[in-house]
Amino acid sequence: MMSGYSRRHTEISSRGEMSPSPPSADHSISSSNGHFPVSLKRGKHGKLSYTNGSTETSQFRQKISRITCDDEALINKKLPKELLLRVFSYLNVVSLCRCAQVSKYWNILALDGSNWQRVDLFEFQRDIEGAVVENLSKRCGGFLKKLSLQGCQIIGDGAMKTFAAECNNIEELNLTNCKKISDSTCGSLSRHCKKLRVLELDSCAQITDSSLKALGDGCQGLEQVNISWCNMISDNGVDALARGCSKLHLLIVKGCPLVTDAGLKSVGLHCNELKMLNLHSCTGIGDEGIQHIAEGCHKLEFLCISGCSNLTDIALVALGHGCTELRTLEVAGCNQFQDAGFQSLARACHEMKRMDLEECVLITDATLGHLSMGCPKLEKLSLSHCELITDEGIRHLGHSEFATEHLTVLELDNCPLISDAALEHLVQCHKLERIELYDCQLVTRAGIRRLRNHLPDIKVHAYFAPVTPPPSVGGGRQRYCRCCTIL
Numbered sequence: 001m002m003s004g005y006s007r008r009h010t011e012i013s014s015r016g017e018m019s020p021s022p023p024s025a026d027h028s029i030s031s032s033n034g035h036f037p038v039s040l041k042r043g044k045h046g047k048l049s050y051t052n053g054s055t056e057t058s059q060f061r062q063k064i065s066r067i068t069c070d071d072e073a074l075i076n077k078k079l080p081k082e083l084l085l086r087v088f089s090y091l092n093v094v095s096l097c098r099c100a101q102v103s104k105y106w107n108i109l110a111l112d113g114s115n116w117q118r119v120d121l122f123e124f125q126r127d128i129e130g131a132v133v134e135n136l137s138k139r140c141g142g143f144l145k146k147l148s149l150q151g152c153q154i155i156g157d158g159a160m161k162t163f164a165a166e167c168n169n170i171e172e173l174n175l176t177n178c179k180k181i182s183d184s185t186c187g188s189l190s191r192h193c194k195k196l197r198v199l200e201l202d203s204c205a206q207i208t209d210s211s212l213k214a215l216g217d218g219c220q221g222l223e224q225v226n227i228s229w230c231n232m233i234s235d236n237g238v239d240a241l242a243r244g245c246s247k248l249h250l251l252i253v254k255g256c257p258l259v260t261d262a263g264l265k266s267v268g269l270h271c272n273e274l275k276m277l278n279l280h281s282c283t284g285i286g287d288e289g290i291q292h293i294a295e296g297c298h299k300l301e302f303l304c305i306s307g308c309s310n311l312t313d314i315a316l317v318a319l320g321h322g323c324t325e326l327r328t329l330e331v332a333g334c335n336q337f338q339d340a341g342f343q344s345l346a347r348a349c350h351e352m353k354r355m356d357l358e359e360c361v362l363i364t365d366a367t368l369g370h371l372s373m374g375c376p377k378l379e380k381l382s383l384s385h386c387e388l389i390t391d392e393g394i395r396h397l398g399h400s401e402f403a404t405e406h407l408t409v410l411e412l413d414n415c416p417l418i419s420d421a422a423l424e425h426l427v428q429c430h431k432l433e434r435i436e437l438y439d440c441q442l443v444t445r446a447g448i449r450r451l452r453n454h455l456p457d458i459k460v461h462a463y464f465a466p467v468t469p470p471p472s473v474g475g476g477r478q479r480y481c482r483c484c485t486i487l
Helices: 057-070 074-078 081-088 093-099 104-110 130-143 157-166 183-192 209-218 235-244 261-270 287-296 313-322 339-348 365-374 391-398 401-405 420-424 445-454 482-486
Strands: 028-031 038-042 048-052 118-120 146-148 172-174 198-200 224-226 250-252 276-278 302-304 328-330 354-356 380-382 409-411 434-436 459-461
Touching (some): 287 313
Parallel strands (some): 224 250, 354 380, 434 459
Antiparallel strands (some): 028 038
């Protein structure tokens, strides 16, 4: 093992990756904590890799004792090992690897498994291969509580099998966009990782219902699951997950077209602690599915059903009856919702703070009247592409108690009937921080200036098309030829 590494041996590139050492040197960082001795090396392309050592527990203790005596650095004499370990515990991956190259003593401390309880390898996603994960798992073992492999597309089931067996105390695991991950990985997690609470499988396209069945059987402590864009998952998988993981309080199922009302029925029956549910672009669900959610998930605070174009006012009425704790509702693109549905919702959901009603093209000023009276805590409201909204609806908002005390963001993009008069109604909204006015063609620069006179800190996002000059300006071509002029 080489000691006394100089700073030139490790540099960080503009991408945040460890740049390779000089061609003539093959430097490595090695350590042992008595359970999983390792070496951290960089290959010829600067990629990180780990290799195993062979030091036993007793040898490790003797070695660190001898190295401590030999190391003359003042900081090592003044600070005990426990305190240095505590300092290292706050460092990220790159900083720990740098510290590991300062001296043999720091090498052993920096690479101790207790410093690697939370590891995020997103910055190295293009370099991380299966061997890295396997050897990292063996070194960290039971210490590792949180691991992010987001974007590590080279990682496959073999590496994750080793990880699950070695790191059985893992609580949070992010496998977003790990495209080689399949049902085999979830089977390994089910067998070994009983303490798993948070699992991100976003865009893992090979995941099927079998994965959710395994997780429901073996990881029943799961509280947060993201299976967005896993388009092979159907109602059977959602049913198995809901039955086995009744402690779920966050479920994200974006872009799963095979999930229908039957799957949501199981969620409503078994996941009574659910607080956040995202069904964005689940085009197979209808009013019946939302009714099941409303009947069983009374603690729901966040609901996204944007892009679920089959829903009607029946769904809003059900939410008004069963989900009175709602604080965020996103229904962009639900183009069958009308004023009556939002009236029912506003009567009961008085805790609402954020609503996205973009492209709810059938709502009128009446909806804004209902929200003004029934949702006194509303802070953010999007009405983009709600083309029937007029200045009168904005008057309802601007003069309501919630707008003057709480409203911070108002989006009115592509509302063609909104004019400067609407801005006049907003001058009393002292908390208003941002307003969107793109393609509101009746709004002028003068109207915006008047609004800013009352709200000087507001951010106004607007677009004004350049004025088209008359044909005669700039010596352009004549509109009529000489013959037409004579005639």
